[in-house]
Amino acid sequence: MNNILSVRLENFQSHLDSLIEFDKGLNVLVGQSDSGKTAIIRAIRWVLFNQPRGTDFIRVGANFARVTIVFENNVTIIRERTSSKNRYMIKESEKEDLILEGFGIHVPKEVVEAHGMLPLRVDRDHELNLHLSQQLDGPFLLEQTGSIRAKTIGRISGAHYLDMAIRDTSKDLSQLNQRLKHGEEEVEKLKEKLLPYEKLDEAKAKIDQTESNITSIKKNQQLLKSLKQIKRHKEQITYESTEMKQILNTVQSLSIWEEKVDSISHSLARLRDLSRKRKYLQEMHEIKKVCVHWIQITSSLGEMETIYINSKESLAKHRYFSAKRTEYTKAIQEKSQLKNQLKRTDFLKENPYQQITHMMEILGRWKQLSTLYKNEKKLNETKTIWKQTLQQLRNAEAVEHYTKQIDYDLSKWRNYQLLKEKRDELRQGLHVGTQFIKQQKSHLQILEETYEQILLSKGHCPVCGGEIQTEKVEALLSGKRGN
The missing domain is CATH 1.10.287 (Helix Hairpins)
Structure with a gap:
């Protein structure tokens, strides 16, 4: 806490320009009634705690009010108020002046830190100002109730920390007892629920044995499936080799036919010409x-x-x-x-x-x-x-x-x-396109027949895995050929 060295009041209530300096120890303000003693206390409270609020304390005929307080730590706080301006100014040695405006009804944090005169909070609804009191206030704590006095003394002596610790400890003990009781009840319930599972180890051994048997069965099934696939692949290779032999026998004289086709094509072109x-x-x-x-x-x-x-x-x-x-x-x-x-x-x-x-x-x-x-x-x-x-x-x-x-x-x-020549060329191109379409259709028919043989040889659908019947496959492929 800082001690106040001097207070200067300018246009504050009855004071035009007053300077009051204080000594160390006890200072007494003496004067006639309505001579401005209370205005000095009110001016100090206005600077330190923003009380009172408003502009009623501005001297009649003046357009501003200013109060300057100098503390023993070389800090000066100036509060100034006009009809349109409300601001603080903090001056410290070897520092730049700090000006604060637009702070509302609360004292700025910088001002409170500068003077260090904080009120004592007794509880949520009560605060006590230990540094200043009003003119008609009674002796310290005597006008307060017994509970407020006890709380204040506890706050000042630090006994409220013990009360808080005892209260929190009692609360924690109560919660722990409840949790312990609830845990014991849960343990009893779990023991009752575990009674049907006493033979769980034997069932687990049987399950493990069953799982090993299932694993071996799955391995055997996979082996059987792979053997079946190998067998089908072998049959398909045998079928394809037979077809390839037939195709090779058919196309042995392909070069002779190609020469004849070229000769006939040349002759046809010459005939058209x-x-x-x-x-x-x-x-x-x-x-x-x-x-x-x-x-x-x-x-x-x-x-x-x-x-x-x-x-x-x-x-x-x-x-x-x-x-x-x-x-x-x-x-x-x-x-x-x-x-x-x-x-x-x-x-x-x-x-x-x-x-x-x-x-x-x-x-x-x-x-x-x-x-x-x-x-x-x-x-x-x-x-x-x-x-x-x-x-x-x-x-x-x-x-x-x-x-x-x-x-x-x-x-x-x-x-x-x-x-006419263009028409003949278009007819020739149309004829070639028709022949190409016929060849593609015959090729597609051969592919469909091959696909039919593959489906019949496999015996199951490659999409859904269901069994394929010969009548259904033939009906399906005959429908596609018709389309």
Whole structure:
């Protein structure tokens, strides 16, 4: 425990700033009533034990309260309280100041360790403060009940440890007596339960003998089982060797058959190739006939070209003669007009020379008109020939259309040939696949028969270990073959 050297109160109740220093030994505070004596004790209790709580002790008109306590071990504890702040400050020589905030209603552990003034706990419900007392508290322990005084004296003298030891020892003895009694009862019960097992050693000897007999029987059974397995394995090897001999006898001439199969396959491939070429040749003959037919039809294209050129010349002549015919028509009209004029000019017959000259002119014009008329007939004949030529040219255009159609059909035929070749290849692959499937099915059938023989030879199911009947195996395998 540390002794207090001094206490300083700032804005604590009636104290504005008071410093009280204590001497060693007894210290007495003397003063008038309400002069602040109790406030000093209350300030010390507030710092050491956080009593009282709240902010009612702050001086009226001040915004904080601070109490500083200095102990003889050079430790200073400062408690400060404002409307929003509540903290401790611990100062020690050659150490950094320790500030504590947010500690609630309990005094921080560091503060208690610094001053070392702990209360004496009498029991669960009572504590006694040995260092400070209130103003109206009576002498030590006199105001307490007899039991509290006895407990307090026991605590101070250490007698409570003896009471605790006696109480715990009595409790342990009671528990041990109960456990001993319970153990004796258990022993009696176990003895009664062991009475039927007095002859257990003889039964154990018999059991050991029986176990040894069972072990020898199991060994013999395993030996018998292994011998049976060896026998079955020998039978299976004998059966497999017989089958292998038969297979070897069957495949002795396998190389000859392979050569024959290769030869037949080569011949079949060559036959397919020749058949394909023969069909192609026949189709080419058919196409050749069609082409020859169209060549014959279009053989007169050169003559038609000549006729076309002549027709162009005739057309030019026709146009020329049409112009002449127009002139001829105009001349006839002029002739009629001249006749009318001659009728009107009969009075000119008195000058025959002029009339003869005029008649010669008219005769010359008539000859020209006759020539034009003949040329018109020839032109009509040429026009007819030209129409025929045009008709033939239209036929030539049809021939060209047919030629394009033939080229299109030829391209379609070539595509058809390619598709046909692909179809033949697919058929060949399908045939090979079918043969492979047949071989696999025959191989599976052989494996099923071998499996049937193995099951029948073993006589028991390899999965469940049950006995196998011949009728069930045949029905099962026949069902699988059907599927």
